[in-house]
Amino acid sequence: MPNEVGDEHVNFHIRHVWTSMHTSGMKLPWEISLPALSKEALEPFSKRVKVCGNMGPCSNPKLADPVDLFDKKRSSFADAGLRLMKRTDETFWEQQISFDRKAAYKKWTALILEDPGSWNIARPKPGDTLTEFLQQGLNESIKDALGIKATSTLHGRANPIVRYVQFARDRNVAPFPIKEELVYRFLKDSDTAPTFPRSFITSVSFAKHVMGLMQADEVLNSGRVKGYMAIHFAKKRRLVQRPPLTVKQIQHLEICVKDENRTMYDRIASGFFLLLVFGRLRFSDGQSISSMELEVPVGSNKGYLECAAERCKTATQWLYQP
Numbered sequence: 001m002p003n004e005v006g007d008e009h010v011n012f013h014i015r016h017v018w019t020s021m022h023t024s025g026m027k028l029p030w031e032i033s034l035p036a037l038s039k040e041a042l043e044p045f046s047k048r049v050k051v052c053g054n055m056g057p058c059s060n061p062k063l064a065d066p067v068d069l070f071d072k073k074r075s076s077f078a079d080a081g082l083r084l085m086k087r088t089d090e091t092f093w094e095q096q097i098s099f100d101r102k103a104a105y106k107k108w109t110a111l112i113l114e115d116p117g118s119w120n121i122a123r124p125k126p127g128d129t130l131t132e133f134l135q136q137g138l139n140e141s142i143k144d145a146l147g148i149k150a151t152s153t154l155h156g157r158a159n160p161i162v163r164y165v166q167f168a169r170d171r172n173v174a175p176f177p178i179k180e181e182l183v184y185r186f187l188k189d190s191d192t193a194p195t196f197p198r199s200f201i202t203s204v205s206f207a208k209h210v211m212g213l214m215q216a217d218e219v220l221n222s223g224r225v226k227g228y229m230a231i232h233f234a235k236k237r238r239l240v241q242r243p244p245l246t247v248k249q250i251q252h253l254e255i256c257v258k259d260e261n262r263t264m265y266d267r268i269a270s271g272f273f274l275l276l277v278f279g280r281l282r283f284s285d286g287q288s289i290s291s292m293e294l295e296v297p298v299g300s301n302k303g304y305l306e307c308a309a310e311r312c313k314t315a316t317q318w319l320y321q322p
Contacts, residue, residue, distance in 0.1 A: 013103070013107060013155075013159070013162065100151050100155070101151050101154075103155075104146070104151055104154035104155050104158065105139065105142055105143060105146070105154075107154075107155070107158040107159075107162065108142050108146070108154070108158055108211065109138065109139060109142055111158065111161055111162070111165065111207075112138065112142070112211065113134070113138075114165060114174075114175055114176050115174065115175075115176035115177065116130070116134060116138075117177075118176035118177040118178070118213065118214050118215070119176075119211055119212050119213055119214065120211070120212025120213075120214065121138075121141050121142065121145055121211045121212045122134070122138060122141075124137065125137060142211075145210055145211060146210065156199070156203075157202070157203045157206040157207070158203070159203075160196065160199050160200040160202075160203040161200070161203050161204070161207060163190070163200075164183070164186050164200065167186045167189075167190065168182060168186075176213075177214060177215045178204070178213065178214075178215055178216060178218075178219055179215075179218070179219075180218045180219050180222045180225065183200075183204075183219045183222075183225060184222065184224055184225055184228070187200065187225065187228055187229070187232075188228065192232075194232050194233055194234075194235040194236040194237075195233060195236055196232075197225075197228060197229040197232045197233065198229050198232075198233050201219070201220065201225070201226075201229055204216050204219055204220060205220060208220070245277065250274070250277060253270045253273055253274050253277075254270075254274065256270035257270045257271045257274065272286065279307070285309060288309040288310050289307045289308070289309050290308055290309060290310045291307065291308045292305060292306070292307050293305070293306045293307075294306075
């Protein structure tokens with residue numbers, strides 16, 4: 001294939017890396033000087049009940065419009081010194097996501113065009129010639145195959161294979177159909193991070209199951225490839241994670257929710273954190289919740305909070321018993 005395809009693909013990759021590493025202009029709360037909070041913002045929750053009504057876990061606000069619960073001229077964002085994103089910023093962000101998505105499609109298209117015969121996804125539809133399919137139908141097939149997978153995942157799976165293709169080109173060897181001996185040489189001769197061989201094998205598996213990369217089993221089942229991957233991964237530094245929440249910390253959050261002397265912000269935030277803990281949710285999963293329904297069995301003082309999420313990596317529905 002002509003070099004123009006590879007050059008354009010590299011440009012898309014550079015653009016994606018730049019947008020991923022570029023520092024955002026948004027400042028975190030601890031990086032700015034917070035304005036002095038008004039006396040109203042510091043009032044305990046009990047003094048706000050006459051404005052909001054009873055905000056217990058099983059009750060509804062007295063006011064029909066939720067916007068009226070707060071002063072329209074003030075918000076928790078303003079109290080924290082943060083400025084809400086403008087509509088123009090939101091439009092730009094949507095355009096940036098679309099650009100990154102197209103860049104990911106371009107990467108996979110360039111990889112497949114290296115040798116269309118090595119990919120099942122490059123097989124033409126009935127009635128189409130190979131040339132017509134590569135010019136019109138391939139992009140649509142790639143887009144459908146990748147589905148709703150995260151854009152970062154598409155880039156992360158393509159990047160190791162891009163390095164493999166460049167390695168083969170530098171040695172005047174055809175990268176596809178993929179060969180076990182070339183992959184083994186690529187991993188041995190490349191000065192990479194301890195996690196890279198595993199990332200590459202994961203990418204090959206992704207290419208096989210999603211794009212139909214042929215002869216991938218030869219690489220995935222290779223004993224020397226898997227052995228070198230394990231040896232190299234053993235050099236990875238020890239994983240250090242945040243300590244898990246303790247029972248006392250969870251109890252403290254529950255006390256915060258019930259404490260009417262605390263501000264409304266503290267009680268709502270504590271309740272949301274408890275929802276994440278007991279629901280085994282990521283933060284993004286909690287943001288995807290679209291509806292909540294509390295069910296209390298007859299004759300019991302305990303109930304179940306059933307939540308439905310539009311898009312969630314863990315599950316679409318789950319139960320939480322308070």
